[in-house]
Amino acid sequence: MLDLALIRKNREAVEDALRMRMDEVDLSGLLDRDARRRELVGSADELKARRNQVSAEIPRLKKAGEPVDTLLAEMKDVSARIKTMDQEIRELDEAIRDELARLPNLPAPDVPAGGKEANVPVRSWGEPPQFDFAARDHVDLVTSLGLVDYERGVKMGGNGFWLYRGTGARLEWALLNFFVESHLADGYEFVLPPHLLTYECGFTAGQFPKFEDDVFQIRGESQGFTHFVLPTAETALINFHRDEILSEAELPRKYFSYTPCYRKEAGSYRAQERGMIRGHQFNKVEIFQFTAPEDSERGHEELLEKAERLVRELGLHYRVSLLAARDASASMAKTYDIEVWIPSMNQYLEVSSVSNAHDYQARRGSIRFRREGQKQTEFVHSLNASGLATSRILPALVEQGQQADGSVLLPAALADRLGADRIPAASA
RNA sequence: GGAGAGAUGACCGAGCGGCUUAAGGUGCACGCUUGGAAAGCGUGUGUACUCGAAAGGGUACCGAGGGUUCGAAUCCCUCUCUCUCCGCCA
Numbered sequence: 001m002l003d004l005a006l007i008r009k010n011r012e013a014v015e016d017a018l019r020m021r022m023d024e025v026d027l028s029g030l031l032d033r034d035a036r037r038r039e040l041v042g043s044a045d046e047l048k049a050r051r052n053q054v055s056a057e058i059p060r061l062k063k064a065g066e067p068v069d070t071l072l073a074e075m076k077d078v079s080a081r082i083k084t085m086d087q088e089i090r091e092l093d094e095a096i097r098d099e100l101a102r103l104p105n106l107p108a109p110d111v112p113a114g115g116k117e118a119n120v121p122v123r124s125w126g127e128p129p130q131f132d133f134a135a136r137d138h139v140d141l142v143t144s145l146g147l148v149d150y151e152r153g154v155k156m157g158g159n160g161f162w163l164y165r166g167t168g169a170r171l172e173w174a175l176l177n178f179f180v181e182s183h184l185a186d187g188y189e190f191v192l193p194p195h196l197l198t199y200e201c202g203f204t205a206g207q208f209p210k211f212e213d214d215v216f217q218i219r220g221e222s223q224g225f226t227h228f229v230l231p232t233a234e235t236a237l238i239n240f241h242r243d244e245i246l247s248e249a250e251l252p253r254k255y256f257s258y259t260p261c262y263r264k265e266a267g268s269y270r271a272q273e274r275g276m277i278r279g280h281q282f283n284k285v286e287i288f289q290f291t292a293p294e295d296s297e298r299g300h301e302e303l304l305e306k307a308e309r310l311v312r313e314l315g316l317h318y319r320v321s322l323l324a325a326r327d328a329s330a331s332m333a334k335t336y337d338i339e340v341w342i343p344s345m346n347q348y349l350e351v352s353s354v355s356n357a358h359d360y361q362a363r364r365g366s367i368r369f370r371r372e373g374q375k376q377t378e379f380v381h382s383l384n385a386s387g388l389a390t391s392r393i394l395p396a397l398v399e400q401g402q403q404a405d406g407s408v409l410l411p412a413a414l415a416d417r418l419g420a421d422r423i424p425a426a427s428a
Numbered sequence: 429g430g431a432g433a434g435a436u437g438a439c440c441g442a443g444c445g446g447c448u449u450a451a452g453g454u455g456c457a458c459g460c461u462u463g464g465a466a467a468g469c470g471u472g473u474g475u476a477c478u479c480g481a482a483a484g485g486g487u488a489c490c491g492a493g494g495g496u497u498c499g500a501a502u503c504c505c506u507c508u509c510u511c512u513c514c515g516c517c518a
Contacts, residue, residue, distance in 0.1 A: 041478055045487040052487090055499045059446050068498080075498035245475090377475085 001363040017106040020325035037092040044085040104330035105360040118324035126317035133404040137344030138395030139275040160280040174417040179285040183256040193236035196227040204365030205235040206331030233257035233286035242365040252291040282391035289383040296381035300356040303385040307352040315411040317341040333358040340396040354385035
């Protein structure tokens with residue numbers, strides 16, 4: 001959510017920034033409603049002050065035996081007018097909040113305009129592996145090695161699901177453990193949140209109202225939308241401190257979660273994205289920070305470095321891009337993507353989005369802090385990053401690590417956990 | 429799922445139509461006191477909107493929403509949540 005006071009003061013600048021993300025921007029309706037609302041609040045408050053004053057007067061006059069009939073009549077009228085005004089104020093409040101809630105975040109000053117094509121390469125690490133044999137793709141590899149069972153996964157969950165089995169399940173678990181231990185070592189607090197969340201959680205995250213249809217919704221018999229299944233742990237973690245006021249000394253707060261992530265991905269199936277590149281359920285460890293505004297830039301770089309380090313320690317070739325305004329999530333001011341190389345697709349795919357929301361989510365969820373000695377509260381900044389999602393790491397691992405004999409070499413970080421430095425070729 | 433109880437400020441807790449500017453206590457902050465501390469005494473102690481350059485006003489908020497009334501924490505209605513007991517269950 002954007003700051004309405006900022007919009008009032010710098011309408012032109014805000015509209016220009018929004019145009020980087022929206023085709024049509026016109027805030028005049030919003031500002032008209034805001035002006036009308038403030039005018040009404042002023043008049044209604046005056047009438048209420050009068051009412052309070054007279055209400056104190058009446059029992060005094062009665063006690064003194066003075067007549068109060070004219071006052072009572074006046075107050076009856078005053079109360080009726082207040083009621084009408086309050087009603088209109090409520091309607092305006094709702095309209096303003098709704099309109100404000102649908103506006104995306106302002107891109108940070110160093111974010112390039114444009115869509116995907118305008119993304120800026122930041123750096124890359126390693127080299128794409130060269131194969132002197134016929135390299136296989138991840139679907140072929142994980143299936144023949146007995147790591148992932150797509151057919152049985154689909155039998156259980158339908159299209160878009162898979163299951164990990166045997167060594168594949170152990171590999172998946174080892175990856176997640178590797179991530180978890182890395183964040184613990186860096187002093188992040190481990191949080192295992194509910195997976196079914198209330199509407200309010202999705203609103204705070206910036207997921208709702210715009211993207212209500214992207215998540216799996218749980219509906220009650222008559223009350224409609226009661227919960228949704230989290231599409232990322234970010235939607236849970238941002239709500240950790242919702243409606244709280246933190247002290248300056250408590251910042252930054254650093255958390256991480258492991259959860260499966262559930263997404264509808266309706267109509268997004270592409271033949272190229274078969275396997276586990278885009279499914280309805282995948283595993284992810286999410287890292288999160290709440291910081292003071294002046295520290296969020298540093299926190300953002302810290303999260304980027306943490307996520308990158310994980311990919312590096314897995315020995316995977318990757319690159320980092322700064323996303324252009326229209327390629328990043330609408331809630332975020334600035335986002336880096338870490339993309340890992342998938343040889344069979346001849347393409348880099350996102351394994352981590354590292355984002356700084358500035359105060360956009362904090363405003364939606366009223367997450368504030370107070371500086372030492374200050375009375376006024378301020379909104380915190382919120383930052384999130386995958387650290388990491390496994391559903392593209394595993395394909396990258398098996399494809400980049402595959403050997404001529406059909407086995408797959410494992411990086412030390414995983415070999416230690418699995419007690420073997422390679423996955424042997426399928427015996428058949 | 430059944431039955432009952434409750435929701436008041438950072439916390440505990442009173443209040444049950446105008447004597448409430450939400451009593452009293454605890455905590456916290458500052459001051460007095462002290463060699464230092466404790467105790468004691470004093471003062472202060474929320475969130476938000478709005479007007480204002482500021483100083484400072486005004487308004488709202490006693491779970492949420494609506495109603496009755498000149499006036500509601502207090503009366504009425506609806507909803508939500510929490511707790512206790514019983515049942516079922518991983």
